[in-house]
Amino acid sequence: MPKAIFVKGNEAIAMGAIEAGCRFYFGYPITPQNEIPEYMARHLPDEGGTFIQAESEIASINMLLGAGATGARAMTSSSSPGISLKQEGISYMCGSQIPGVIVNMSRSGPGLGGISPSQGDYFQSTRGGGHGDYRTIVLAPHSVQENYDLTMKAFDLADKYRNPVLILGDAILGQMKEPLKKRNYRKKEFPRDWILTGAKGREKRLLKSLYLSEGELTDHNWLLFKKYRAMKREIMYETEFMEGAKLIVVAFGSVARILKSAVQMARDQGMKIGLFRPITLFPFPYAALEKISQTVKNFMALELNTGQMVEDLKLAVGHKMNHVDFYGRPPGSIPSPDELFYEIKKVYNKRIK
Amino acid sequence: MKQIFDKPEALIDIPFHFCPGCHHGIIHRLVAECIDKYGLREETIGVSSVGCSVFLYDYFNVDVVEAPHGRAPAVATGVKRARPDNFVFTYQGDGDLAAIGTAEIIHAANRGEHITVIFVNNTVFGMTGGQMAPTTMEGQETTTTPFGRNMDMNGFPIKMTELLAELPGSCFTARVAVDNIKNLMKAKKILNRAFEVQINGEGFSFVEFLSACPTNWKMSPKQALVRIEEEMIPYFPLGIVKGG
Amino acid sequence: MAEIRFREERCKGCGLCVTVCPKKLLKVGAKINRSGYPVAEIDDMGSCTGCAFCAEMCPDLVITVFK
Numbered sequence: 001m002p003k004a005i006f007v008k009g010n011e012a013i014a015m016g017a018i019e020a021g022c023r024f025y026f027g028y029p030i031t032p033q034n035e036i037p038e039y040m041a042r043h044l045p046d047e048g049g050t051f052i053q054a055e056s057e058i059a060s061i062n063m064l065l066g067a068g069a070t071g072a073r074a075m076t077s078s079s080s081p082g083i084s085l086k087q088e089g090i091s092y093m094c095g096s097q098i099p100g101v102i103v104n105m106s107r108s109g110p111g112l113g114g115i116s117p118s119q120g121d122y123f124q125s126t127r128g129g130g131h132g133d134y135r136t137i138v139l140a141p142h143s144v145q146e147n148y149d150l151t152m153k154a155f156d157l158a159d160k161y162r163n164p165v166l167i168l169g170d171a172i173l174g175q176m177k178e179p180l181k182k183r184n185y186r187k188k189e190f191p192r193d194w195i196l197t198g199a200k201g202r203e204k205r206l207l208k209s210l211y212l213s214e215g216e217l218t219d220h221n222w223l224l225f226k227k228y229r230a231m232k233r234e235i236m237y238e239t240e241f242m243e244g245a246k247l248i249v250v251a252f253g254s255v256a257r258i259l260k261s262a263v264q265m266a267r268d269q270g271m272k273i274g275l276f277r278p279i280t281l282f283p284f285p286y287a288a289l290e291k292i293s294q295t296v297k298n299f300m301a302l303e304l305n306t307g308q309m310v311e312d313l314k315l316a317v318g319h320k321m322n323h324v325d326f327y328g329r330p331p332g333s334i335p336s337p338d339e340l341f342y343e344i345k346k347v348y349n350k351r352i353k
Numbered sequence: 354m355k356q357i358f359d360k361p362e363a364l365i366d367i368p369f370h371f372c373p374g375c376h377h378g379i380i381h382r383l384v385a386e387c388i389d390k391y392g393l394r395e396e397t398i399g400v401s402s403v404g405c406s407v408f409l410y411d412y413f414n415v416d417v418v419e420a421p422h423g424r425a426p427a428v429a430t431g432v433k434r435a436r437p438d439n440f441v442f443t444y445q446g447d448g449d450l451a452a453i454g455t456a457e458i459i460h461a462a463n464r465g466e467h468i469t470v471i472f473v474n475n476t477v478f479g480m481t482g483g484q485m486a487p488t489t490m491e492g493q494e495t496t497t498t499p500f501g502r503n504m505d506m507n508g509f510p511i512k513m514t515e516l517l518a519e520l521p522g523s524c525f526t527a528r529v530a531v532d533n534i535k536n537l538m539k540a541k542k543i544l545n546r547a548f549e550v551q552i553n554g555e556g557f558s559f560v561e562f563l564s565a566c567p568t569n570w571k572m573s574p575k576q577a578l579v580r581i582e583e584e585m586i587p588y589f590p591l592g593i594v595k596g597g
Numbered sequence: 598m599a600e601i602r603f604r605e606e607r608c609k610g611c612g613l614c615v616t617v618c619p620k621k622l623l624k625v626g627a628k629i630n631r632s633g634y635p636v637a638e639i640d641d642m643g644s645c646t647g648c649a650f651c652a653e654m655c656p657d658l659v660i661t662v663f664k
Contacts, residue, residue, distance in 0.1 A: 024435060050434045054427065055460040062424035062457070066400070066431025069418040074431070092421050196416040196432070198439045200395035206410050208401075208419035354600060358652040358662035369657055373609035373634065378656025534617050534650045567611075574611040 004179035009169065010035035012144045012180050013103055014043070016151030017075050019185045022101070023049035024074035026063035028056055028082060031115045032171040033105035036077040057082035061089030061102070068098040069207050071195030073155050077103035079171075080121050081112065087130030090164050094134035094224065095209025097194070099158035101151070102136070103167045105174040108331030117171035117254060118331030122308035125168050126282040133221055135228045137165045138281040139236075140252040144178035150279070152185050157234060159190040161227060168281060170304070172254040172334065228283075236279035237288055241267055245274030246352045247298040249344050250289070250313050252278050255302055261337035262344060271348050281309070289316035298351040300325040300344060304335075323351055361385040363394045365414050374574020376564040377405060379531045380473055381412055383541060384444070387548050388415070393440045400429045402454075404446035405479040423454025426461035429468045440551060442469040448478045451487040451511050458517070462557050465522035469551050470559045472513060475566040476585065483569030487511045490588060495569070510588065514561045518595035524556030525596030528589055530563040532581040536591065543593060550596065558596070563589055599647025600663045601639060608636040608659045614651035620644055623651060 007015070014036050017025070025040040037053060044051045054060040060076045067074040078086065083104045093100055106121045108114040121129075128134045137157050139150040147169065154165040196205055211217040241263050242248075251259050256277040266273045276292070278285050293299070299317055301310035301324065310326045317324060327343040329335050360366055363385035369378045388394055397415040401407060403422035410417035420428040425443035433441040450458050450472050461468065477495055478484040484497040488510045492501040502510075514528040525547055529540035540562065547558035563585050565577035572580065608630060614637050615623045622645060626638045637659070639645065647664035 024431070026431065052430070052434070052464075055456050058424065059427040059430075059457055059460065062420065062427035063431035063434075065420070065424075066418065066428035066433075067435040068431070069428075070398070070432055070435040072435040074435070088421050089424070092419070096419060098418075196398050196418055197436065198396040198398060199414070199416050204414055205416050206419075207417070208410060210407065210419060354598065354663040356661060357647060357664045358649045358660070360658050364658075366658075368607055371656065374611035374613060375656060378658070379654065382656075382658065531654075534653060537653055574613055575616060578613070578616060 004181050006177055007144060007180045008035055008175065008177050009144045009147050010105065010174040011039050012147040013077070013151045013167065013169070014039035015182065016148040017101065017155070018043060018047055019182065020073065020152040020155040021185070021187065022073045022075050022155060023047060024067045024072050025049070026052045026054050026060040026074070026076050028054055028060055028078065030079045030082045032107060032174050033077050033079050033103070035174070036103065057085040058089065061086040064100045065089055065093050065098055068093065068100040069196050071192055075101040075103065077105065079105050079107045080109050083121065083124065083129070090136065091128070091130035091132050091134060092209055093164045094136065095132065096207045097162040098207060099162050100164045101154045101158055101167065102164055104169065106168065106170040114332060115171060116331050117304060117334065119170065119253060119255065119304040119308065120331060121168065122281065122303070122305065125166050126284065134224060135282055136163060137161070137231055137234060138168050139165065140168045140279055140281050141173060142253050142257045142277065144176065144180050147173060148180055148182070156188050161231060162194070163227065168253065170254055232283045234280060235283050235285050235288070237285040238277040238279060240275045242274040244272050245296060246272045247300060247344070247348050248274045248276050248292060248296055249300045249302060250276045250278070250309070251302045252281060252309060255304055258335060258337055259302060259340055262340035265337065265341045266344060266348070271345065273344055273348060284312045284316070286312070286316040289313065293317035293322050298323045300327065300347050302327045302340060302343070304329050304331055306330050325351070361389045363388040363414050365412055367411065369412065370408060371405065372568045374565060374567040374577055375405070376531050376562070377473065379537070380471065380562050380564065381409070383531070383544055384442070384471060385413065386541070387544050390545065391548055391552060396438070397440045397442070398432050398436065400425045400432065400441065400443045402443065402445040402449040404449050406444050406446060406473065407480065409444050423449050423452070424457055425449070426454065426457040426466070426468070426470065430461055430464070430466050433466060433468050437467070442471060444471045445473070446479065447472070447474045447476065447486040447488045451513055458513070459520065462517045462559065463520045463522040465524065465556045467551050467554065467556060469547050472559065472561040473564045474561055474589070475564040476510070477566050477569045479566050479569055490584065512589060514559065514594050517559050522557060523559065523595060525550045525558040525593070527559070527593040528561040528563065528591050530581055530586060530591055532563070532565070532578045539591070598664070599645045600642060601645060601651060602661050602663070603637060604659050605630050605636045606632070607657045608634055609657055610634040610636060611656065612637070613654045613656065614660065617650040617654045619648060619650065620646070
């Protein structure tokens with residue numbers, strides 16, 4: 001499959017899922033991700049798969065829990081307020097160690113907010129947005145190609161760790177159209193000794209998250225903790241324009257995309273600015289940033305919110321020893337490369353004499 | 354002499370945690386007897402819910418997945434769609450199914466999911482200590498209706514069996530009780546039919562069991578039987594509402 | 598000729614079996630089991646017909662029936 005095709009970001013996610021063997025999709029309409037359920041409705045049956053438009057986002061996540069419990073590759077998608085509704089189900093999936101892929105094409109909040117893109121769900125995504133001590137791997141694409149590639153990867157990670165994986169996009173990434181190169185998915189095998197298939201010729205199996213005996217839940221939480229710690233080996237990030245950089249700008253998703261143009265403009269004018277783009281938001285690439293901070297003393301986070309990822313940046317590099325500046329842009333308008341260039345230039349001139 | 358009554362194979366032989374006189378123990382056994390009767394023990398995937406029956410998975414010798422409160426019909430939908438050849442049932446109380454889970458049960462029934470739902474209605478929230486449920490009756494005292502359920506303030510008890518029968522997608526809905534042997538034997542027959550509806554690929558089946566909660570009704574087990582007969586059955590009539 | 602046996606340690610003294618015996622042979626007696634419940638017992642085994650109604654009604658699988 002060498003040729004590129006011109007597709008919408010949302011569709012690329014659905015394509016990647018089907019390519020990775022996803023045969024079950026449960027979802028509910030919400031702007032700006034409706035192309036995902038619509039693509040699935042049209043194409044899953046051709047693959048022998050099942051599409052259900054559920055009665056709510058709550059029902060969708062629970063259907064995902066059920067299908068995942070049988071070892072099936074299943075996905076749901078929504079946008080910010082719908083993801084809030086799914087938190088109970090996600091917590092249960094983590095507690096019961098049931099895999100699944102959840103896509104959040106963020107819109108603006110809080111509340112009904114708006115339909116323009118935002119990055120206001122960073123905390124919700126990376127801190128385990130529901131109750132209890134749990135985490136999900138969070139993948140943040142920044143292009144239509146990455147929408148496709150990371151969705152495929154998400155299914156492998158979900159099965160590998162028996163955990164939900166969240167894909168965090170936004171309205172821009174969902175609606176924009178770019179060339180996409182499809183590729184063949186290479187199937188990976190993962191242990192299946194826990195899936196529910198009917199207790200034929202074996203002991204019964206149980207998938208639950210309730211542990212009431214003395215000490216049982218403590219042990220279970222430490223088991224999950226160790227699993228989340230092991231996820232560190234999945235850390236992904238991208239750096240660009242790093243040579244001789246004196247200021248590192250840090251952003252994810254569509255902001256990183258816009259920032260690439262802004263940093264190019266800065267470099268053209270001789271400013272030594274580098275770009276660091278986390279791709280896994282959980283686990284966050286703390287160590288990689290900490291290493292950079294041994295030689296570079298100035299960092300700046302840019303996000304479409306009032307300050308979320310910047311906290312992880314501060315944790316990584318230490319804001320007492322290094323400068324961590326922040327440019328936040330709550331949702332409601334999309335910044336242009338010029339606007340972001342203006343902001344990083346301001347900080348550069350302030351910090352680099 | 355030979356043994357003519359024994360525990361079903363689908364039930365694990367450990368003591369039930371239920372209160373004295375609670376009917377969950379009877380209903381668990383009837384469901385297990387049905388699983389045995391149709392040879393389904395190795396094919397069954399159960400979906401447990403939240404309430405006094407939360408430990409169902411300790412008692413049934415089948416694969417089970419735990420569902421969040423109210424969501425069992427949605428979880429069961431995911432299970433059955435992924436594994437259509439398995440026998441899938443949910444087991445839910447009146448808070449789980451008729452309060453928080455109303456959307457999920459209505460839509461699973463409406464889609465005609467090939468699952469069997471066991472609904473245990475004791476007109477009260479048992480596990481949490483006796484609060485009002487959607488099926489609590491007029492005048493019934495609970496911890497959140499200390500002066501008796503008042504229709505103006507709290508609305509009316511919901512008849513789920515009739516409600517689900519209205520949906521074109523549902524195939525079989527019925528209400529039974531186990532307060533005496535005659536009703537228990539009828540309940541067995543109806544439960545058999547509900548199982549057959551799924552086994553034969555006919556569609557969605559639903560059986561509501563009127564049940565006792567002596568602890569939260571503040572009655573003896575024997576008085577509780579009388580309440581079922583004299584107060585509950587007149588309002589929640591027994592029999593097959595749809596699919597007879 | 599029939600016989601019923603009670604697993605006394607499982608009995609919770611709920612008395613449901615007593616309500617269904619057609620010959621009124623059962624009662625919840627004075628004996629207390631390890632859980633603190635008075636247990637059900639049969640007065641006159643000879644009159645038992647092995648109908649098994651008591652076993653069917655028991656919520657705790659206390660009773661087995663032989664015929």
